[in-house]
Amino acid sequence: MAAAQMLLELRGVNKHFHGGGIFKQGRKVQATRDVSLSLAAGECLGLVGESGSGKSTLGRIILGIEKPEAGEVLFQGVNLYGKDKAAVRNVRRDLQVVFQDCFSSVNPRLTAGESIAEPLKNFTGLSYRKQLRSVGELLELVGLSAEDAAKYPHQFSGGQLQRVCIARAIALRPKLIVLDEAVSSLDVLVQSQILALLSGLRQELNMSYVFISHDLAAVAHLADRLAVMHAGGIVERLDTMADIHSLSHPVSRALLAAVLPPEPAGCTRKQELAAENLAAAAQTK
Numbered sequence: 001m002a003a004a005q006m007l008l009e010l011r012g013v014n015k016h017f018h019g020g021g022i023f024k025q026g027r028k029v030q031a032t033r034d035v036s037l038s039l040a041a042g043e044c045l046g047l048v049g050e051s052g053s054g055k056s057t058l059g060r061i062i063l064g065i066e067k068p069e070a071g072e073v074l075f076q077g078v079n080l081y082g083k084d085k086a087a088v089r090n091v092r093r094d095l096q097v098v099f100q101d102c103f104s105s106v107n108p109r110l111t112a113g114e115s116i117a118e119p120l121k122n123f124t125g126l127s128y129r130k131q132l133r134s135v136g137e138l139l140e141l142v143g144l145s146a147e148d149a150a151k152y153p154h155q156f157s158g159g160q161l162q163r164v165c166i167a168r169a170i171a172l173r174p175k176l177i178v179l180d181e182a183v184s185s186l187d188v189l190v191q192s193q194i195l196a197l198l199s200g201l202r203q204e205l206n207m208s209y210v211f212i213s214h215d216l217a218a219v220a221h222l223a224d225r226l227a228v229m230h231a232g233g234i235v236e237r238l239d240t241m242a243d244i245h246s247l248s249h250p251v252s253r254a255l256l257a258a259v260l261p262p263e264p265a266g267c268t269r270k271q272e273l274a275a276e277n278l279a280a281a282a283q284t285k
């Protein structure tokens with residue numbers, strides 16, 4: 001039987017940068033190294049790794065905004081860096097992003113409503129009236145109220161503004177959202193609220209996520225599968241987050257250790273509890 005078409009497929013993706021330096025010769029940095037991965041419709045792939053391992057570069061490559069030197073990126077079967085520009089334009093609206101820093105990803109001079117309406121204006125033929133109604137519905141979908149449309153970014157808390165950014169990202173009902181450290185700058189309580197929101201929206205709107213994070217605990221809440229990056233390459237994969245404690249690569253172990261609190265000698269119960277919580281998070285999505 002032929003394999004079903006994946007929503008996203010990366011084959012042998014390579015990207016390097018020149019590090020700069022005073023003589024402009026700079027060291028070559030291999031930001032992604034022969035990366036291949038795939039994602040089915042409705043799935044969430046967690047992409048973890050230490051700082052500088054290439055996660056955000058890979059995220060930009062997936063979004064079609066950072067051309068790799070080698071390899072292919074197929075989204076809904078369309079090569080995002082291929083020659084068929086019309087086909088690329090057609091699928092681009094199904095690909096959205098939410099970044100870590102919500103304050104710098106919105107225009108401070110636009111109201112929340114105007115920001116959320118931008119993709120509707122650019123990609124749909126909706127009348128102004130219908131755009132307004134759609135903005136109100138989107139705000140309610142992310143747990144804000146339609147009246148919040150009139151507020152400016154500085155009038156929201158970080159968590160509320162991240163909800164606005166999520167509303168903008170889902171405005172066109174995309175098939176895939178790249179969440180690049182989307183909860184990292186929020187405090188723990190707000191983080192778990194936004195993770196719950198993302199989890200609910202994913203089911204309601206049947207979306208897929210690539211969830212980029214250095215925080216394995218946050219990833220365990222949302223992801224179905226895991227890829228661990230190191231020095232531009234994928235060094236370990238999990239097909240189910242229930243196996244999170246079987247991670248064995250030193251980088252994976254370090255990321256796992258980072259979410260377990262340090263223990264005084266001879267006392268392991270707190271660590272056991274943290275491990276149980278992590279496993280529970282991976283199972284109760």
Ligand SMILES: Nc1ncnc2c1ncn2[C@@H]1O[C@H](COP(=O)(O)OP(=O)(O)OP(=O)(O)O)[C@@H](O)[C@H]1O
Binds near residue numbers: 017031052053
């Ligand atoms: N535009 C660029 N020019 C030069 N080097 C770059 C550029 N973008 C990324 N790099 C380098 O590529 C490597 C991977 O960076 P990337 O931002 O993808 O890592 P990351 O895993 O997302 O890190 P972080 O978690 O700190 O954001 C790093 O060494 C980085 O310095």
